[in-house]
Amino acid sequence: xxxxxxxxxxxxxxxxxxxxxxxxxxxxxxxxxxxxxxxxxxxxxxxxxxxxxxxxxxxxxxxxxxxxxxxxxxxxxxxxxxxxxxxxxxxxxxxxxxxxxxxxxxxxxxxxxxxxxxxxxxxxxxxxxxxxxxxxxxxxxxxxxxxxxxxxxxxxxxxxxxxxxxxxxxxxxxxxxxxxxxxxxxxxxxxxxxxxxxxxxxxxxxxxxxxxxxxxxxxxxxxxxxxxxxxxxxxxxxxxxxxxxxxxxxxxxxxxxxxxxxxxxxxxxxxxxxxxxxxxxxxxxxxxxxxxxxxxxxxxxxxxxxxxxxxxxxxxxxxxxxxxxxxxxxxxxxxxxxxxxxxxxxxxxxxxxxxxxxxxxxxxxxxxxxxxxxxxxxxxxxxxxxxxxxxxxxxxxxxxxxxxxxxxxxxxxxxxxxxxxxxxxxxxxxxxxxxxxxxxxxxxxxxxxxxxxxxxxxxxxxxxx
Numbered sequence: 001x002x003x004x005x006x007x008x009x010x011x012x013x014x015x016x017x018x019x020x021x022x023x024x025x026x027x028x029x030x031x032x033x034x035x036x037x038x039x040x041x042x043x044x045x046x047x048x049x050x051x052x053x054x055x056x057x058x059x060x061x062x063x064x065x066x067x068x069x070x071x072x073x074x075x076x077x078x079x080x081x082x083x084x085x086x087x088x089x090x091x092x093x094x095x096x097x098x099x100x101x102x103x104x105x106x107x108x109x110x111x112x113x114x115x116x117x118x119x120x121x122x123x124x125x126x127x128x129x130x131x132x133x134x135x136x137x138x139x140x141x142x143x144x145x146x147x148x149x150x151x152x153x154x155x156x157x158x159x160x161x162x163x164x165x166x167x168x169x170x171x172x173x174x175x176x177x178x179x180x181x182x183x184x185x186x187x188x189x190x191x192x193x194x195x196x197x198x199x200x201x202x203x204x205x206x207x208x209x210x211x212x213x214x215x216x217x218x219x220x221x222x223x224x225x226x227x228x229x230x231x232x233x234x235x236x237x238x239x240x241x242x243x244x245x246x247x248x249x250x251x252x253x254x255x256x257x258x259x260x261x262x263x264x265x266x267x268x269x270x271x272x273x274x275x276x277x278x279x280x281x282x283x284x285x286x287x288x289x290x291x292x293x294x295x296x297x298x299x300x301x302x303x304x305x306x307x308x309x310x311x312x313x314x315x316x317x318x319x320x321x322x323x324x325x326x327x328x329x330x331x332x333x334x335x336x337x338x339x340x341x342x343x344x345x346x347x348x349x350x351x352x353x354x355x356x357x358x359x360x361x362x363x364x365x366x367x368x369x370x371x372x373x374x375x376x377x378x379x380x381x382x383x384x385x386x387x388x389x390x391x392x393x394x395x396x397x398x399x400x401x402x403x404x405x406x407x408x409x410x411x412x413x414x415x416x417x418x419x420x421x422x423x424x425x426x427x428x429x430x431x432x433x434x435x436x437x438x439x440x441x442x443x444x445x446x447x448x449x450x451x452x453x454x455x456x457x458x459x460x461x462x463x464x465x
Contacts, residue, residue: 003211004210004211004213004270004271004272005270005271005272005285006207006210006211006268006269006270006271006285006286007268007269007270007271007274007282007283007284007285007286007464008266008267008268008269008282008283008284008285008286008394008461009106009107009267009268009269009274009279009281009282009283010103010104010105010106010107010108010109010265010266010267010281011102011103011106011265011266011267011283011391011394011395012098012099012100012101012102012103012104012106012221012263012264012265012266013099013102013262013263013264013265013388013391014063014095014098014099014262014263015034015061015063015260015262015263015264015378015381015388016034016035016036016061016062016063016064016260016261016262016378016379016381017032017034017377017378018034019063020102021102021106021391021395024378024388024392025392025395027377028374028377028378028392028403029401029403029437031377031404031406031436032377033377033378033406034061034260034377034378034379035059035060035061035245035246035247035258035260035377035378035379036059036060036061036062036064037057037058037059037245038056038058038059038060038232038245039056041060041062044056047229048229048232050229050233053229053232053233053236054232054233054236054241055236055243057243057244057245058232058236058241058242058243058245058258058259059242059245059246059247059258059379060227060232060258060259060260060261060379061227061258061259061260061261061262061378061379061380061381062227062260062261063095063261063262080097080098080101081094081097081121082120082121084121085121085178085182087165088165088168088169088178089169089174089178090142090143090145090146090169090170090174090225091143091145091225092139092142092143092175092223092224092225092261092263093174093175093178093223095175095223095224095225095261095262095263095384096137096175096176096178096179096221096222096223096263096265097175097178097179097182098263099221099223099263099264099265100137100179100183100219100265102265103219103265103266103267104123104125104183104219104267106267106281107267107269107279107281108126108278108279108280108281109125109126109127109267110123110125110126110183121182122181122182122183122184123182123183123184124184125183125184126277127217127277128277129216130184130185130186130187131186131187132187132215132216132217133185133186133187133215133216133217133218133219134185134187134188134189134190134206134209134214134215134217134218134219135176135179135180135185135187135188135189135190135218135219135220136176136188136189136190136191136192136202136203136205136206136209136218136219136220136221137175137176137179137191137202137219137220137221137222137223137265138172138175138176138191138192138193138194138198138199138201138202138221138222138383139172139175139191139193139198139222139223139224139383139384140193140194140195140196140198140222140224140226140382140383140384140451141224141226141231141382141383142170142171142172142174142193143169143170143225144225144226144228144230144231145225145228146166146169146170147170148228148230150162150163150166150170172191172193173191175191175223176189176190176191177189177191179219183219185219187214187215187216187217187218188209188214188215188218190205190209192205192222193383194383194451194453194455194457195382195383195451195452195453195455196336196338196380196382196383196385196386196449196450196451196452197386197449197450197451197455197456197457198222198382198383198384198386198387198449198451199221199222199264199381199383199384199385199386199387199388199389199390199449200386200387200390200447200448200449200457200458200459201291201386201449201455201457202220202221202222202386202387203220203221203266203268203286203289203386203387203390203459204289204291204457204459205220206218206219206220206266206268207268207286207289207459208289210268210269210270216269216270216273217267217268217269217270217273217274218267218268218269219265219266219267220265220266220267220268220387221263221264221265221266221384221387221390222263222264222383222384222386222387223262223263223264223383223384223387224260224261224262224263224381224382224383224384224385225261226259226260226261226382227259227260227261231259232259235257235259238299239256240256240257240299240340241256241257241258241259242254242255242256242257242258242339243255243256245258246258246407247338247339247375247376247377247379247380247406247407248339248376248405248406248407248408248409249335249337249338249339249344249372249373249375249376249405249407249408250337250344250348250373250405250408250411250412250415250432251339251407251408251409251410251411251412252410252411252412252413253409253410254339254340254341254344254412255339255341256339256340257338257339257340257375257379257380258339258375258379258380259379259380259382260375260378260379260380260381260382260385261381261382261384262378262381262384262388263384263387263388264381264384264386264387264388264389264390264391265387266387266390266391266394268286271285282464283394283395283397283398283464284394284397284398284445284461284462284463284464285461285462285463285464286459286460286461286462287318287319287444287460287461287462288314288315288316288317288318288319288458288459288460289314289315289457289458289459289460290310290311290312290313290314290315290316290317290456290457290458290460291311291314291455291456291457291458292307292308292310292311292314292456293307293454293455293456294306294307294454294455294456295307295454296454297454298452298453298454299452300342301342301343301346301347301450301454302346302454303342303345303346304346304349305346305347305348305349305350305353306350307350307450307454307456308336308346308347308350308448308450308456308458309349309350309353309354310456311448311456311457311458312350312351312354312446312448312458312460313354313357314458315446315458315459315460316354316444316446316460319444319460319462328367328368329367329443329444330367330368330369330370330440330441330442330443330444331355331367331368331369331370331442331443331444331445331446332369332370332371332372332393332396332397332402332440332442332444332445332446333351333369333370333371333372333445333446333448334372334373334374334389334390334392334393334396334445334446334447334448335347335348335351335371335372335373335448336373336385336386336389336448336449336450337373337375337405338373338375338380339373339375339376339380343450344373344412344415345412345414345415345418347448347450348371348415348418348419349418351369351371351430352418352419352421352422352430355369355422355426355428355430356422356426367428367443368428368429368431368440369428369429369430369431370402370431370433370438370440370442371430371431371432371433372402372403372404372405372432372433372434373405374388374389374392374403376405376406376407376408377403377406385449386447386448386449386457386459389447389449390447390459390461393445393446393447393459393461394445394461396442396445397442397445397461397462397463398463400439400440400441400442401437401438401439401440402433402437402438402440402442403433403437404433404434404435404436404437404438405432405433405434408432408434408435409434411432411434415432416432419431419432442463443462443463444460444461444462444463445460445461446458446459446460446461447459447461
């Protein structure tokens with residue numbers, strides 16, 4: 001029996017770099033930063049000038065066109081939300097719907113025009129069997145702001161009652177549910193919350209559902225709306241954030257990540273289903289998905305990188321039998337690396353071990369491996385990071401471009417030593433891309449997502465042929 005192939009037919013993103021995939025990708029490869037000093041936020045004096053909690057030198061990766069305008073329907077594209085939606089949806093759900101709408105249009109599953117939107121704000125899709133159209137959307141933290149607002153209301157002396165919508169507003173699965181309701185998706189509905197691995201796990205879950213014939217087509221990804229004084233305080237107290245407000249993965253002077261938010265949505269589809277409906281655009285094929293646990297610490301990664309290695313090994317299991325041994329194979333590894341001392345080093349160790357240990361299996365065969373992290377440009381989107389970065393990984397495969405790591409000026413000597421030890425004793429080359437993108441004809445790509453609690457997720461993509 002032939003294996004079901006899973007391809008990507010639509011993309012949507014809302015990031016600190018742009019309001020859609022095209023704008024975000026263009027800014028990424030052109031060295032533009034999506035980070036904003038918190039002192040530049042319109043509500044800095046009211047909400048963020050709290051020196052006893054965190055310094056004013058912090059930066060964030062917010063969505064400029066929406067920050068401070070969350071309650072204004074005109075701030076959202078094409079009046080996508082009804083007045084009822086605006087009351088019932090939290091911010092991360094709105095981010096997810098905006099990106100889902102873009103991805104559905106990109107996949108030609110919804111008209112470029114608005115005649116398919118009904119008076120109740122719902123849409124009818126260009127799909128034969130909506131019962132086989134599922135949704136796998138996660139979030140790492142969900143809605144901190146709604147929780148804090150409810151606590152403040154509850155503790156106030158004004159005897160004001162909390163909102164009857166509180167519970168739906170703070171549930172992690174509501175982005176997935178709102179998407180299913182708005183677009184009429186009646187297939188499998190699931191939501192994952194695995195900290196910063198959420199996006200990768202959500203895509204991987206959708207991939208498995210299609211492989212297992214539980215669905216033919218899935219909306220998948222993640223959304224996060226985490227920029228809030230409480231979140232900044234918590235991460236700063238955990239010594240996770242960069243006190244300089246600069247994200248610089250792999251750099252010798254890195255000192256932590258920059259908190260960001262946004263959404264990334266992919267349309268996954270069984271190949272024959274996509275071809276049968278006349279799909280003309282395929283970004284790439286998912287050929288593997290790996291998961292593992294560090295079983296080490298609640299916030300720190302296993303310093304040996306063993307958990308990350310096992311996730312990547314699982315994701316690349318099926319690659320070995322599909323490679324033409326006569327041709328060098330070029331890879332891009334979109335690293336999870338968040339600009340922390342421990343995390344960046346352990347991931348590079350895992351990557352070098354992956355390709356060193358599988359050389360005899362022709363995983364690489366004299367090719368080049370371009371490694372970089374998108375977080376230098378947009379910060380760490382927490383649960384949404386893996387989804388947005390998977391989109392950038394697919395754009396890399398499509399265009400033959402490995403984006404560089406912004407703010408990587410001087411590679412950490414310890415990281416450089418790990419790479420040099422491999423490069424000097426192997427028939428392939430691991431390269432940390434800095435200063436400018438690398439132009440290369442890519443064959444495969446890995447997108448890594450690792451999270452607090454020791455959760456690891458890796459996705460392996462192949463150029464579609």
